[in-house]
Amino acid sequence: MIADSDISPATVRGFYDFMCAEYRANVKPKRGDLAMEAAATFLATVQIQKSRDAFLDNYVTTMGRTVFVPYEVGVDGRWSCWQQIETLAHECEHIHQHDTTGALAHGFDYLMSKARRTHIEAEAYAVNLELHHWRYGTIEDWYPRVRAESMHGYGVSDADVAYMRRFLASRAPTISAGGFLSHAGRSAIAWLDRHAPELRSPSVRDRRLPWA
Ligand SMILES: [Zn+2]
Numbered sequence: 001m002i003a004d005s006d007i008s009p010a011t012v013r014g015f016y017d018f019m020c021a022e023y024r025a026n027v028k029p030k031r032g033d034l035a036m037e038a039a040a041t042f043l044a045t046v047q048i049q050k051s052r053d054a055f056l057d058n059y060v061t062t063m064g065r066t067v068f069v070p071y072e073v074g075v076d077g078r079w080s081c082w083q084q085i086e087t088l089a090h091e092c093e094h095i096h097q098h099d100t101t102g103a104l105a106h107g108f109d110y111l112m113s114k115a116r117r118t119h120i121e122a123e124a125y126a127v128n129l130e131l132h133h134w135r136y137g138t139i140e141d142w143y144p145r146v147r148a149e150s151m152h153g154y155g156v157s158d159a160d161v162a163y164m165r166r167f168l169a170s171r172a173p174t175i176s177a178g179g180f181l182s183h184a185g186r187s188a189i190a191w192l193d194r195h196a197p198e199l200r201s202p203s204v205r206d207r208r209l210p211w212a
Contacts, residue, residue: 001201002198004080004081004083007076007080007081007082008074009074009075009081010074011074011195011196011199012073012081013073013074014195015085015088015188015191015192015196016074018191019088019089019092019184019187022092022187023092023095023184023187024065024095025065025066025067025088025091025092026065027066027067027069028067028068029068029069029072030068031056031070035063036056036061036068037056040052043055057078058070059153060087062091062094062095064098065095067088067091069084069087071084085131085188085192086127086128086132089127089128089131089185089188090124090125090127091124092187092188093123093124093126093127093182093183093184094124096183097123106120114155114156114157114160115156115163117156118151118156118160118163118164119163119167121154121164122163122167122168125147125164125168126168126171126185127184127185127188129143129144129147129168129171129172129185130175130180130181130182130185130188130189131185131189131192133201134189134200134201134204135200136201137201137204138176138201138203139172139175143168144164144168144169147164147165147168148161148162148165148168149161149165151164178204178205178207186209189207193207193208194208
């Protein structure tokens, strides 16, 4: 299998171009953006984030249709090229949710209710499951648990984390059988099957979806 570090920058950039066109998204560097720098100071001051650097370097943040990223697209580093692909697909699912629910309702749910924020993230993590299965041919038992535990960084309760774990574990059999549960996962895989089939697990068949 091609290692993450051998994924070509052109593949990552091609994927970004496609997904940005498909979801009318923009991708910008997080550092240096005035709103992101101000948010970093605020979140560190109220101690939602450990430090300004944690917010600026460890998290991707989507506001409206703009995805702020802490990496240079196509440059393998702290965020591998594969992580960059998975991350943009996840964020595009948020844009799709936002378009489906309406921007105000989506923002309100995300900010005001921990349970709804957890559900919104659980739906978007189905994208990560779909891409993980496409690339590795399996969804290991630990995968839903590790994904759910990452929610601790979003200030939710243990019950919310347990909900996320159950939600993702319940989706794994459908995804393993070749089904799609997310919008952005299907778009991403349609493009990847066509343009980067060498990254797909040999055990996963090319479904030649008509979307990309
Ligand atoms: Zn998310």
